[in-house]
Amino acid sequence: MPTAPLLVEAFSETHIPEMLDWFSTLEALVQWGGPGLSFPLEAAQIQAMLAGTKAVAPERSMFAGLVDGKLAGHAQVALDWPNGVGRLSRVAINPQMRGRGLAAPFLREVTKRFFTNPAFARLELNVYTFNEAAIRTYRSLGFREEGVRRSSAKVGDVRWDTAIYGLLRNEWN
Numbered sequence: 412m413p414t415a416p417l418l419v420e421a422f423s424e425t426h427i428p429e430m431l432d433w434f435s436t437l438e439a440l441v442q443w444g445g446p447g448l449s450f451p452l453e454a455a456q457i458q459a460m461l462a463g464t465k466a467v468a469p470e471r472s473m474f475a476g477l478v479d480g481k482l483a484g485h486a487q488v489a490l491d492w493p494n495g496v497g498r499l500s501r502v503a504i505n506p507q508m509r510g511r512g513l514a515a516p517f518l519r520e521v522t523k524r525f526f527t528n529p530a531f532a533r534l535e536l537n538v539y540t541f542n543e544a545a546i547r548t549y550r551s552l553g554f555r556e557e558g559v560r561r562s563s564a565k566v567g568d569v570r571w572d573t574a575i576y577g578l579l580r581n582e583w584n
């Protein structure tokens with residue numbers, strides 16, 4: 412269990428250096444961020460994501476979880492404003508802080524903040540089907556599996572299955 416309270420705030424430029432060494436292989440990077448990123452993770456890639464948080468109706472929100480002032484977690488929500496749908500993505504707990512039960516409280520707070528905006532009715536996510544720790548976390552928050560896109564990601568020479576999960580506003584809490 413966490414030894415200090417987990418605080419959640421908007422992810423900002425100052426957090427970037429702390430997460431650059433979180434993904435030590437291409438597979439770990441893709442597991443976190445999907446196949447669109449280039450390995451190794453560099454500040455410019457995260458800065459480009461941050462640029463998407465700036466508009467009045469931004470394309471994404473980005474969150475930092477802090478424990479004892481250290482970056483403990485990162486998460487994003489891509490925002491589909493016309494449909495009132497968010498896609499929880501790029502969720503990670505600092506590798507040095509994994510296995511302490513931080514993921515659920517971090518994402519519970521992110522989910523709470525997302526549903527605070529009445530414009531949004533649904534939060535969804537994609538997760539590779541082998542990712543047990545992530546799936547256990549999402550299920551504990553009430554996300555339901557809605558299907559599997561078989562063989563949908565190519566990582567090096569192997570292919571991964573992607574499960575789709577969703578949580579509707581009236582299922583939250």
Ligand SMILES: CC(C)(COP(=O)(O)OP(=O)(O)OC[C@H]1O[C@@H](n2cnc3c(N)ncnc32)[C@H](O)[C@@H]1OP(=O)(O)O)[C@@H](O)C(=O)NCCC(=O)NCCS
Binds near residue numbers: 502503512551
């Ligand atoms: C997925 C992730 C955020 C979970 O955080 P964590 O600190 O490892 O996990 P927690 O300690 O909060 O535990 C969450 C659940 O997973 C289980 N768990 C933890 N590590 C596990 C492992 N290696 N294998 C299987 N289950 C595991 C825990 O028992 C807990 O389940 P429970 O509440 O039913 O007991 C973290 O492992 C991570 O950052 N992984 C790399 C990036 C990633 O895969 N992101 C998700 C993309 S969809």
